[in-house]
Structure formats: structure tokens, C-alpha cells
Amino acid sequence: xxxxxxxxxxxxxxxxxxxxxxxxxxxxxxxxxxxxxxxxxxxxxxxxxxxxxxxxxxxxxxxxxxxxxxxxxxxxxxxxxxxxxxxxxxxxxxxxxxxxxxxxxxxxxxxxxxxxxxxxxxxxxxxxxxxxxxxxxxxxxxxxxxxxxxxxxxxxxxxxxxxxxxxxxxxxxxxxxxxxxxxxxxxxxxxxxxxxxxxxxxxxxxxxxxxxxxxxxxxxxxxxxxxxxxxxxxxxxxxxxxxxxxxxxxxxxxxxxxxxxxxxxxxxxxxxxxxxxxxxxxxxxxxxxxxxxxxxxxxxxxxxxxxxxxxxxxxxxxxxxxxxxxxxxxxxxxxxxxxxxxxxxxxxxxxxxxxxxxxxxxxxxxxxxxxxxxxxxxxxxxxxxxxxxxxxxxxxxxxxxxxxxxxxxxxxxxxxxxxxxxxxxxxxxxxxxxxxx
Ligand code: ADP
Ligand code: ASP
Ligand code: MG
Numbered sequence: 001x002x003x004x005x006x007x008x009x010x011x012x013x014x015x016x017x018x019x020x021x022x023x024x025x026x027x028x029x030x031x032x033x034x035x036x037x038x039x040x041x042x043x044x045x046x047x048x049x050x051x052x053x054x055x056x057x058x059x060x061x062x063x064x065x066x067x068x069x070x071x072x073x074x075x076x077x078x079x080x081x082x083x084x085x086x087x088x089x090x091x092x093x094x095x096x097x098x099x100x101x102x103x104x105x106x107x108x109x110x111x112x113x114x115x116x117x118x119x120x121x122x123x124x125x126x127x128x129x130x131x132x133x134x135x136x137x138x139x140x141x142x143x144x145x146x147x148x149x150x151x152x153x154x155x156x157x158x159x160x161x162x163x164x165x166x167x168x169x170x171x172x173x174x175x176x177x178x179x180x181x182x183x184x185x186x187x188x189x190x191x192x193x194x195x196x197x198x199x200x201x202x203x204x205x206x207x208x209x210x211x212x213x214x215x216x217x218x219x220x221x222x223x224x225x226x227x228x229x230x231x232x233x234x235x236x237x238x239x240x241x242x243x244x245x246x247x248x249x250x251x252x253x254x255x256x257x258x259x260x261x262x263x264x265x266x267x268x269x270x271x272x273x274x275x276x277x278x279x280x281x282x283x284x285x286x287x288x289x290x291x292x293x294x295x296x297x298x299x300x301x302x303x304x305x306x307x308x309x310x311x312x313x314x315x316x317x318x319x320x321x322x323x324x325x326x327x328x329x330x331x332x333x334x335x336x337x338x339x340x341x342x343x344x345x346x347x348x349x350x351x352x353x354x355x356x357x358x359x360x361x362x363x364x365x366x367x368x369x370x371x372x373x374x375x376x377x378x379x380x381x382x383x384x385x386x387x388x389x390x391x392x393x394x395x396x397x398x399x400x401x402x403x404x405x406x407x408x409x410x411x412x413x414x415x416x417x418x419x420x421x422x423x424x425x426x427x428x429x430x431x432x433x434x435x436x437x
Contacts, residue, residue, distance in 0.1 A: 003031045003211045005180060005202035008038035009219040010276040011122050014076035023279055025135055031205055033180045034126060035198040036118025044118055048111040056102035067095045083132040090124050113190045119179035127177045137175035140166050146183035160208040199257035207263035214264055214271045221275040222284035223255055225297040226432045230425050237284055237296050244296055244380050245286040247414045251378035252301040295381035298431045300424055304374040305352050306404055310344035311366025327361045337416055339405045346405050348418055373421045384412045397434035401427045
């Protein structure tokens, strides 16, 4: 069985939903993971924000605006009066639920319940549409099988067991529709897999059922060789291996959520990135394929802070790096890039929640300087060190960009640069021009 995930834009309107239905109704049994309609999760975040600020009027106003969108959808999506009536009732009950929060204390717990509404709405309305057009489909409620543990990691055994049970209860269905993004946590509360997490749902579901393929359907024809939001004339990359795709996703290629690669890689399930608006396009196939010694793509990760620790004590000493890393560990702050010299070390982080505390502690070991508003530019491909020339080409392409850090050698798949945010667009374009033209 295949798992097909459709993102927010792919289910963003009545006509898009109808296109998705056409794509999936080919008689093959499959699991269909849906995101919330585009814009909905952002609206739900905003609504929660008003509730946090005890501004119920603000929240109610936003809820009304969002509800209008769904009312318009119902008018356009369904043909029969029976379906329309049922859809209006579904919409009403979900929006009444959102309104009910104006009467309660508002905490993270309530916020997560609100954020789940986007995927609950899109899947319920889509399933009703499939019913109207006579498809043999059913809903698999994600809240009954998708679970994370105390460390917010997926509980894979629970997921596999409960998903299998749900499918076994209705074995004769052709289409199993389920919610991306949402789950329950260790305490049984409604939770989620973080923004953009529907991709993660698709790969966890794929791994749980040993799917033959996971397809991520979105609004572009695959992983492009550079970020299309900043570079013109980017092209889809037909094939990537799991490591390359993971690097690109982690370093900013928004088309794929970074967590989504690991479950697929561990279970050796190919992931295909496809375009809902151009279904014939080949897209990108991500698999365990062998090496091919080629630079594939460039991505950029924003919001990076660089920290440099310079110390005479590091010279010929051992244990210095351990002390430095322990500080980051004690503040649960992950390090992205590292470069060292005999007298200092530079690291980059993206979580600055505990930056002041970290800097204070680091000052015990040396002089510390911090650069904010930085970006990691990441060049990805199969670039083995024995095969000379790749690294030089990449560095040459950056000839006009001031570089704060460079890193290669952690793997053969990645050369990273840390630069100022203001130079990002120039750097991405320079790399495209010299590596892919
Ligand atoms: P969905 O809502 O379907 O999950 P996303 O908005 O999360 O879709 O991801 C698709 C978007 O990712 C594209 O519209 C594109 O602008 C952006 N993107 C960023 N980098 C890349 C890249 N390297 N290749 C393709 N798309 C990219
Ligand atoms: N709806 C969620 C979001 O907007 C999850 C997703 O689309 O992947 O982040
Ligand atoms: Mg996405």
C-alpha cells in the first residue's frame, strides 16, 4: 500500500480538493494524509494568541472570518443538499468548539486542541466529499493511533499496533483518509508534530504499515536545486539519496519537513515529491540509491546565531571542547555548525532561548563574541574527499560573499557556510550561477 500526503495548498480550496480526489481515485488501496487547508493553521495560531491575551472579542472575530471561508467551501464543494446540510453541521460543531474557549482558562493544553482543528476539519470535509462521489473510503482518526512519548518522540510500536488495528477493522475500504500533524502525547492529551509536521505523519504511517512508497504531494514539481523563493530558474532534482534529502530539509528546503526522512530511511521506503498542480511531472525520488559524485542542490537556514569562544587555555589542552559542549547540553541547545582552530572554537545555534545564560557560562573559559542574524548556506551532493575539485568549485562560487564559518567533512554530502542574513540572496544566486548553469 502507498501513503500519499497532500499539503495545505493541495487541499486549499474546493477545486483543489476535487483535483486531489481525482488523483487518488484509481482503484488502488491507499492511505491519504491531509494537512489543514492553507492559512488555517496560521489563523488558529492567531486565534490562540488572542485567547492567551484574554482578548475573547479578538479571537471571536478571527473565528468568524475563518468560518466564512469554510462556509464558502461547503457551497462550492458539495452538490447534493444532503451533503451540504451534513457539511454545515460539521463546520458549525468545529467552530462552536473553537468559540467555547472564550469561557475557559487558556494554556498550552487548550492551544494544542485548537491547533488540531485544521486537520480535523479538512479530513472530515474531504471524507464527506468522497462519500458524496461514491468512493469506498473511511476516516482513520490520527488521535487514535498517532502518539508521542515523554520526549516528544514518536511511539512507533504504539503507532504500528493501533494503526493496523484500525485498518483491520475496515479491511474492505479503498481509501483511508487521516489527519497529518496531530497526535496525542504521553499523557493522552491532544498534541502535534510541530509546524509542517504532516510530512512526518506520512513517513511515520508509511513506516508503520511498511508502505511500498511515501508520496508527498505539494505545490511544486519536486525538490529544486535551489530555493525558488530567492532564486529564479531553479530546476527539480530527479533523484536524491536519504542523506542528501535530510541535509536539504534540515538546512531550509521547506518542501520537506526535516524529521520526515528518518522513518523512511530506516525502513528503506522510497519517498517521492510530487506536484498536485502538475501530476505528470517526475518530481523527486528519494531513496537509498548509490553514490553518484555530483553537486545536487543548495538550501539556506535562517535565524542562526554564531558564538565564538577564544581562549589561550585551549592551546595544546585537552578537555576544552568537552567543557564548551557541556554548557550547550545543559541548556538543551543543539549546535548546527562547528569550526575550530588551536585558539578558539565557533559554533552556530538556532535556538536562542538560553543564549544569555550560555554566553555567561562560556565566559568562564575565554572571551566570547556573538553574531546574530546569520544564515547557514548548505551545498548538498555526493562529494567524496578522494574526488578533488568539488570543494574548490563551491568555495570559488562564494568569492564575493563575506564568510564567517566554513564546514566540510562531517559527511561527504554537505559543505556549509555561515554568512550574514543580508548576503543570503546574493550567495544563493551566486551558487546557482556557478554550480548549476
Ligand atoms: P505544503 O503546504 O504542501 O507542505 P510547503 O509550503 O511546506 O508545502 O512546501 C512547498 C514550498 O517549499 C514550495 O512552494 C517552495 O516555495 C518551498 N521550497 C523551499 N525550498 C525549496 C526547494 N529546494 N525545492 C522546492 N521547494 C522549495
Ligand atoms: N497544518 C500544519 C501546519 O500548517 C501542518 C502541516 O501543514 O504540515 O504547520
Ligand atoms: Mg510543508
